[in-house]
Amino acid sequence: xRGTPEAARVYILCVAVCAALSALPAAVPGADTPWGTLxxxxxxxxxxxxxxxxxxxxxxxxxGAGSFFPLLLAAAFLLPPSEAALVAVxxxxxxxxxxxxVAARRIWRAAQLALTVAAxxxxxxxxxxxxxxxxxxxxxxxxxxxxxxxxxxxxxFSLVWAALEGGILATAERVAVRHAWRGPAAGAVGPHLVxxxxxLMMAVLWRSTYGPVxxxxxxxxxxxxxxVFAQYHRRHAAxxxxxxxxxxxxxxxxxxxxxHSERVGRASELIARELxxxxxxxxxxxxxxxxxxVGKLGVPTRVLRxxxxxxxxxxxxxxxxxxxxxxxxxxxxFLDEARAAILHHHERLDGSGYPYGLAGEQIPEFAxxxxxxxxxxxxxxxxxxRRGRPVPAAVEELERCAGSQFxxxxxxxxxxxxxxxxxxxxxxxxxxxxxxxxxxxxxxxAQGTQDTGTAGRPGRPR
Numbered sequence: 001x002r003g004t005p006e007a008a009r010v011y012i013l014c015v016a017v018c019a020a021l022s023a024l025p026a027a028v029p030g031a032d033t034p035w036g037t038l039x040x041x042x043x044x045x046x047x048x049x050x051x052x053x054x055x056x057x058x059x060x061x062x063x064g065a066g067s068f069f070p071l072l073l074a075a076a077f078l079l080p081p082s083e084a085a086l087v088a089v090x091x092x093x094x095x096x097x098x099x100x101x102v103a104a105r106r107i108w109r110a111a112q113l114a115l116t117v118a119a120x121x122x123x124x125x126x127x128x129x130x131x132x133x134x135x136x137x138x139x140x141x142x143x144x145x146x147x148x149x150x151x152x153x154x155x156x157f158s159l160v161w162a163a164l165e166g167g168i169l170a171t172a173e174r175v176a177v178r179h180a181w182r183g184p185a186a187g188a189v190g191p192h193l194v195x196x197x198x199x200l201m202m203a204v205l206w207r208s209t210y211g212p213v214x215x216x217x218x219x220x221x222x223x224x225x226x227x228v229f230a231q232y233h234r235r236h237a238a239x240x241x242x243x244x245x246x247x248x249x250x251x252x253x254x255x256x257x258x259x260h261s262e263r264v265g266r267a268s269e270l271i272a273r274e275l276x277x278x279x280x281x282x283x284x285x286x287x288x289x290x291x292x293x294v295g296k297l298g299v300p301t302r303v304l305r306x307x308x309x310x311x312x313x314x315x316x317x318x319x320x321x322x323x324x325x326x327x328x329x330x331x332x333x334f335l336d337e338a339r340a341a342i343l344h345h346h347e348r349l350d351g352s353g354y355p356y357g358l359a360g361e362q363i364p365e366f367a368x369x370x371x372x373x374x375x376x377x378x379x380x381x382x383x384x385x386r387r388g389r390p391v392p393a394a395v396e397e398l399e400r401c402a403g404s405q406f407x408x409x410x411x412x413x414x415x416x417x418x419x420x421x422x423x424x425x426x427x428x429x430x431x432x433x434x435x436x437x438x439x440x441x442x443x444x445x446a447q448g449t450q451d452t453g454t455a456g457r458p459g460r461p462r
Contacts (some may be wrong), residue, residue, distance in 0.1 A: 004104045008172035012108045015097055017163060019114040023089075025082035034230040039081050040073045040212060045091035069192065070404075072113065073199030076153055077129060078206060084121040088113035120157035126387065133207055141204050147197075154196030158189045163452045225403045239334050243287060246294050246328070254296055254304045260377060265289035267373035270421060271328065274413035275369075281337065288338035288366050289373055292345050295325025319354050322346055341366035345374060348405045368407040372398060375406070380423065391423050458462065 004012075026033045036336040048068035060366035068091075075087040092110035099105070122132070129149030134141035170180040198218055205214040251258045268289035272282040296304060299321050304312050310318070329335050334363030344358060379394035389397070396414050402408040 001064060004101050005172055005174070008168065009104075011167055012104060012111065013170045015115060016107055016111040019085060019111040019118075022115060022118040023082050023085040023413075026080075026086060027249070033083055034079070037212075038079060038086060041071065041078070041087045042090050045071055045087055046094055048091060067337030070194040070198035070202065072117050073120060073150075073157060073196050073213070074202040075191075075201035076117050076124055076157070077133060077150065077199060079121060080125065080267075081118040081121040085114040085118035088117055108168060112161065115164065116157055116161045119160040120153040123156040124153035127152055129153065131173055133203055146200065150196045150200040151193060154192045155189065157196075159194040161192075166288075190418050211308075218236075239259075242332065243290055246297075247290055250294055253301055254293075260381060261290045263377045263381070264292060264370065264373045267376055267417075268369050270417035271369050271373060271410055271413045274417045277410075284336050284338050285341070285366055285369060287335055287369050288341035288345075291325065291329060291335070291338065292370050292374060293321065293322065293325070294328050294341055294342065295321035297328065319346075322355050337364070337366050340364040341370045343367070345370040347371070347405060350404045351406075363407075367424075369410050372406050372410040375401075376414060391418060 025031060026038075045068060048071060056445075072088055075084045078084075089110045091098040092113050093106050095106070095109065097105045127149035129146070132142040132149060135144075138339040166180040170177050188322065202215040202218045205218060206212050208214060247261050265286040266289070269282055269286045272285045277285065299318055303310070303317055306314070322343050322345065326339055329339055329342060332339075335455070341364060343355070344363055347353035347356065347358040347363045347367060347373075349360055349363070351357050376394055376398060379389045379397060380391055382388040395411075395418060396413065398406055398411045402411040
């Protein structure tokens, strides 16, 4: 356990001792322990965890936090608490561990799951679950009452698991106590209730005249579907990591607009919701907003950070950033329609924009959305060289330019969204765990405010 904080070591030791005590009655001489059922369930748990150790199969177990949860709940329904606690141990100890300390993590996972399953089995027995399950002497399951103890067991399973998880976050990761339990508890109950239904079906079949083999009818399809979903989430996490890396690179290069891109993504998503876009397109549009300025990576840093006015040649260089951005993301397949928005978000409805001077409906829909979101955040964000405009003034400016620079439909959608949800540039800045970014801005002159589709420092095209 080298490298583990002292508080976490004590916490893991206490949980492990409690887990051992909960399993002790099953090992007492003379205990009527059904080792055959226990061993078969433990072997199935181990088999479900082993693919997580094989990189050819994706290197991740289906659930992502130890043994296969529907199978653990089936064990809680079929076995007394002390025996159910032992089912998770082999798979948890053999499962893949991504980060050191490996030994501490494996001991922790085994102890956590053992206590969680034992608590679920206790709750299930307390409500008469074994009798409602049927099977003994040919008795049929008492449905729908059998769902009551199963759901109660799933609730206890979820609460105990979340409580133990919050404890390790507080001691090992030093997460603030007030936040440590909020995350695990919020996302655990729903999935565990679904797992309980699958576990109950397995338990009913296990206790039926068809025997344990019939339970695999439920186990195998459920396991495969969870594995497929795990791979999807793994790819999705890789997509987010790719976007985060690109945007952080832009933020490092042009610190004047740090945080701008993720707000453009948020504003683009608000517009998309008002337009009634499908969820898949909304996500792509959010990516487009977040990455719209990624082409600045191809612009010389001395030009981006120049304090004085730009020369005509420097302006032409900066106006190439949409094309640079399109080239950067060309090979990223999941961005789909977002690539067109990155290329065309500086086009104007009257055809006076860049890089290709498209007009009206020639401009892709995503680009018209991002253009409005970009200008809106640019106007409402406070920079080191000027204060942001109030939201009503920014919306009024967008409405003034609707039809010439911006698509009126997108402007109206943003106005409705802001009226419905409000907007705060500070509140819409995400942490480094999410994808950050940047947006276009307005140019202030001595005569007032003139919209030029520019961003960053005054007179600088975006």
